[in-house]
Amino acid sequence: MIRSLLTELFRFFRPGNHSNPLRKKLSWKALRLNLAGGEPSILGERLVEIVQAAREVGFRVSLISNASRLTPLMIRQLAPDLTCLGISLDSAVAATNREIGRFDGKGRLLHLSQLVENLRLARQLNPELALKLNTVVNRRNVREDLSHLADELRPDRWKILRMLPITDRSLAVSDEEFYTFVERHRRFEPIQCVEDNEDMCESYLMVDPYGRFFQNHTSLAQGYIYSQPVLLAGAGSAFSDLPFDADRFQSRYTVGAAGGIQR
Numbered sequence: 001m002i003r004s005l006l007t008e009l010f011r012f013f014r015p016g017n018h019s020n021p022l023r024k025k026l027s028w029k030a031l032r033l034n035l036a037g038g039e040p041s042i043l044g045e046r047l048v049e050i051v052q053a054a055r056e057v058g059f060r061v062s063l064i065s066n067a068s069r070l071t072p073l074m075i076r077q078l079a080p081d082l083t084c085l086g087i088s089l090d091s092a093v094a095a096t097n098r099e100i101g102r103f104d105g106k107g108r109l110l111h112l113s114q115l116v117e118n119l120r121l122a123r124q125l126n127p128e129l130a131l132k133l134n135t136v137v138n139r140r141n142v143r144e145d146l147s148h149l150a151d152e153l154r155p156d157r158w159k160i161l162r163m164l165p166i167t168d169r170s171l172a173v174s175d176e177e178f179y180t181f182v183e184r185h186r187r188f189e190p191i192q193c194v195e196d197n198e199d200m201c202e203s204y205l206m207v208d209p210y211g212r213f214f215q216n217h218t219s220l221a222q223g224y225i226y227s228q229p230v231l232l233a234g235a236g237s238a239f240s241d242l243p244f245d246a247d248r249f250q251s252r253y254t255v256g257a258a259g260g261i262q263r
Contacts, residue, residue, distance in 0.1 A: 002050055005211050005231055006033070006057045012235035013205075014058065021239075025246040032083060033059040041069035048077045055081050064088060064134060066102060067118065068110050075118055079125040086132040086159075087115070091141045092149045099140045100171075116152060130156045137181045138163040138171040145184055159193045160185070164200055164216070193252065203248035215242045 012020060013031050033054045040047050040063060047063075054061045062084035070078075079085070091097050094109055102109065122129055133155040135146065150158060160182060165172045173181075182194050201216045208214050213227035227233070227241035 001211075001231070003053050003057070005207075006054050006059070008230055008235050009033075009207065010057045010059060012239070020236075022244075022246060026250060031059055032062055034062040034064065034084075034086075036064040036086075039066055039069070041065050041074065044069075044074075048074070051078055051081050062086060066110070067115050068102075068108075070118055072118060072121055075122050076125060079122040079129060082122075082126065082129055084130040084132055085119075085122055086134050087119070087153075087155075088134045088136070089115075089146075089149070089153075090135055090138070091144055092146060093144065096140050096144065100138065112149070119153060132157040132159060134159045134161065136161050136163050137173055137178055139173060140171065142173050142177045142181055147185060147187070150185070150188055156191060157193060158185075158188055158191050159195065161195045161200070162197050164197055195252075199248065199252075201248075202243045202245040203252065205244070205249075213238050213242050215244070 010031060011017065013022075015029055015031065017023075035047070035050065035054075043050070051061050051063070060083040061081060063078065063082055064086040066088045090100055090102065092112060097109055119131060123131070131153070133150065133153065135141075135158070137160060162178045163171050163173060178196065182192075185192070204215070206214050207230065208226070211229045211231055213230065214224045217223060217225055225242060227238040230238045232238075233241075
């Protein structure tokens with residue numbers, strides 16, 4: 001089923017499909033599949049199989065992970081097939097990571113020293129691998145300075161996102177707090193991609209574990225909206241079920257006035 005879904009998605013979005021409705025506003029020469037979650041690495045060997053299948057179908061593949069399960073063995077299996085490895089990292093303080101929920105079922109936290117070693121291994125295995133940091137600014141980390149961590153990890157990109165309150169606003173931050181955090185890390189502007197809440201709405205091409213396109217609702221409080229299953233309706237019909245803002249999507253890859261370089 002996974003390979004069938006990947007094949008149908010690639011057929012619809014492949015660069016040579018000039019009947020794709022997005023061709024009216026966008027152009028692209030390659031297609032990248034970004035595996036995110038939740039936490040993809042909980043799939044273990046299944047994740048390795050999915051990455052390999054996606055490469056065989058024709059995708060470039062990226063992975064977003066909290067790195068808690070990215071053991072040296074898994075990195076050796078995955079890194080050669082990845083274009084980009086994104087690490088979700090919200091804090092360098094153990095207590096803050098625990099408050100946010102960055103620990104496993106046994107209460108164990110990720111040791112940053114091990115993360116540094118694992119990322120060094122990934123780069124050795126794949127010198128072309130791009131490294132990205134994803135930081136979600138929320139009530140727990142909004143006053144933190146992560147500059148020293150960025151200096152140590154040396155990411156190629158750093159995406160700074162404002163916490164999106166889908167069902168709970170307890171960790172939400174104000175406009176002033178969010179942009180103060182961004183300003184605190186201004187020296188990293190050349191590699192930054194800054195996304196406020198409205199930037200995330202209707203601007204991602206996302207597929208859920210059930211093989212449906214889904215989208216952030218513009219009201220935010222109403223959660224997600226979903227398409228028909230791609231394998232049931234076909235990618236074109238399923239995609240037409242949802243709103244998608246091509247201009248907002250494109251702005252992520254151009255220079256933005258408030259958010260630095262959008263990627």
